Amino acid sequence: MSGPAAPARRRAVDYRLYLVTDSGLSRGRSAGLIVAAALRGGVTVVQYREKAGSTRDMVAEAREIRLRCADAGVPFIVNDRLDIALAVDADGVHVGQEDLPAATARQLIGPGRILGVSAGSIGEAQRAEADGADYLGASPVFDTPTKPDAPPAVGLEGLRRMAAAVRIPVVGIGGMNAGNAAAIISAGAAGVAVVSAIVSAEDVEAAARAIRRVVDRGKRT
Numbered sequence: 001m002s003g004p005a006a007p008a009r010r011r012a013v014d015y016r017l018y019l020v021t022d023s024g025l026s027r028g029r030s031a032g033l034i035v036a037a038a039l040r041g042g043v044t045v046v047q048y049r050e051k052a053g054s055t056r057d058m059v060a061e062a063r064e065i066r067l068r069c070a071d072a073g074v075p076f077i078v079n080d081r082l083d084i085a086l087a088v089d090a091d092g093v094h095v096g097q098e099d100l101p102a103a104t105a106r107q108l109i110g111p112g113r114i115l116g117v118s119a120g121s122i123g124e125a126q127r128a129e130a131d132g133a134d135y136l137g138a139s140p141v142f143d144t145p146t147k148p149d150a151p152p153a154v155g156l157e158g159l160r161r162m163a164a165a166v167r168i169p170v171v172g173i174g175g176m177n178a179g180n181a182a183a184i185i186s187a188g189a190a191g192v193a194v195v196s197a198i199v200s201a202e203d204v205e206a207a208a209r210a211i212r213r214v215v216d217r218g219k220r221t
Contacts, residue, residue, distance in 0.1 A: 013044075013045065013075055013114060013134070013135070013169075014044040014045070014191075015044065015045055015135060015169050015171050015190040015191035016044045016190070016191040016192075016212065016215045016216070016219065017042060017043045017044050017045075017191060017192060017194065017208065017211060017212045017215055018043070018044065018045040018046075018047065018171050018173075018191050018192065018193040018194065019035065019038045019043040019045070019046045019047065019193075019194060019198055019199075019208070020047045020049050020079070020173070020193055020194065020195045020199075021034060021035065021046070021047065021048050021049055021050065021065075021195075021199060022049060022195050022196070022199050023050060023052065023053075024052075025195065025196050025199045025200045026199050026200070027200060029204075030061075031048065031050070031061055031065060032061065032064045032065055032068065034198075034199055034204055035065050035068055035069070036068055037203075037204035037205040037208070038198055038204055038205065038208045039068060039069070039072045039074060040205045040208075041198075041204065041205040041206065041207065041208025041209040041212065042208055042209055042212035043074065043198070043208050043212070044074060044075075044191070045074060045075050045077060045191075046065060046069050046074055046075070046076050046077065047077040047078070047079055047094055047116075047193070048061070048062050048065055048076070048077070048078050048079060048084075048090075049079035049080075050062075050079075050081075055081075055083070055084070058081065058084055059084055059087050059088060062076075062078060062084050062085075062087075062088045062090065063088045066088050066089070066090055069091075075091040075092065075114060076090050076091050076092075077090060077091060077092045077093060077094050077114060077116060078090045078092075078093050078094070079093075079094050080093075080094070080095060080096065080099045080100075081093075082100060082105060082108060082109065085109070085113075086108075086109070090113070091113060091114050092109070092113045092114025092115060092116065092134070093105060093109055093113065093114075093115060093116070094115075094116035094117070094118070094137065095115075095116070095117055095118070096117075096118040096139075097118060097119075097120070097124060101131070102115065102117045102127070102128050102131035102132060102133055103131040103132060106131060106132035106133075114134045114135070115132055115133050115134050116133065116134065116135050116136070116137055116171075117131075117133040117135075117136055117137070118136070118137045118139040118173075119136045119137065119138060119139065119162065120138075120139055120140075120151040120152075120154060121154075121158075121162075122161060122162055122165045125138075125162045125165055125166050125170070126165060126166060129166045129167065129168050133168060134168060134169075135168055135169040135170070135171060135190070136162070136166065136168060136169070136170045136171065137170075137171050137172075137173045137193055138154055138158070138159045138162050138163075138170050138171065138172050138173065138174075138189065139151075139154075139173045139174055140153050140154070140173060140174020140175065141153060141154055141155065141156065141158075141159050141172045141173065141174045141175065141176070141184065142155075142174050142175030142176075142180070143174070143175060144174045144175040144195070144196075150174065153174060153175075156183055156184075156187045157187075159172055159184065159187045159188065159189060160187040160188050163187065163188030163189060164188060169190035169191070170188065170189050170190060171189060171190055171191045171192065171193045172184040172187070172189040172191075172192050172193065173192075173193035173194075173195075176192040176193060176194045176195075176197060176211075177194070177197040177211065178197065178207075178210045178211045178213075178214050181211050181214040181215050181218065182214050182215075182217065182218040184218075185215055185218030185219060186218060186221075191215065192211065192215060194208075194211060197211065198211070
């Protein structure tokens with residue numbers, strides 16, 4: 001039996017440059033400062049991904065980032081932690097294949113919030129779409145040290161096939177940077193999800209702007 005139909009969207013989402021936070025890669029800078037600089041550089045979606053620390057601290061940090069995103073008119077997504085997403089009234093939540101099932105997440109967040117799902121194969125992508133996902137994170141496109149437990153890389157051809165197999169936007173993640181962002185867009189992705197190339201950059205704003213420039217050029221060609 002198929003899952004629930006995709007719900008009406010609260011608003012159109014621009015997935016061109018999707019920032020994923022990572023405190024372990026931020027060189028001692030707070031997620032709030034990283035996000036503020038990245039927003040100035042042109043990121044269009046922000047995902048708060050934090051695996052360490054207390055829930056109380058994560059709620060406080062997520063609330064700060066949500067306010068920054070709201071001021072910039074950029075959607076704010078929380079990775080995995082549905083409780084934190086609801087506590088801070090995030091725009092949505094992103095789940096992986098080992099996290100809360102997508103259909104359950106959709107039921108809990110309702111039709112008005114964004115649901116993202118990581119997918120490493122066409123089958124996973126199609127199931128996520130049927131379960132109510134608004135977008136997919138093709139994960140990983142390239143091997144990346146930010147997630148050593150990630151499944152095998154799907155590569156550009158795998159990304160191309162996944163994007164063609166579903167009707168919802170697909171965002172490439174895993175080893176994304178200014179050097180390969182154009183190829184990701186050419187393969188059919190709606191955008192690139194970037195971690196270390198922005199979070200670890202000495203000048204976060206400049207790094208985000210450089211990748212955004214490449215993505216925008218790719219969208220025009």
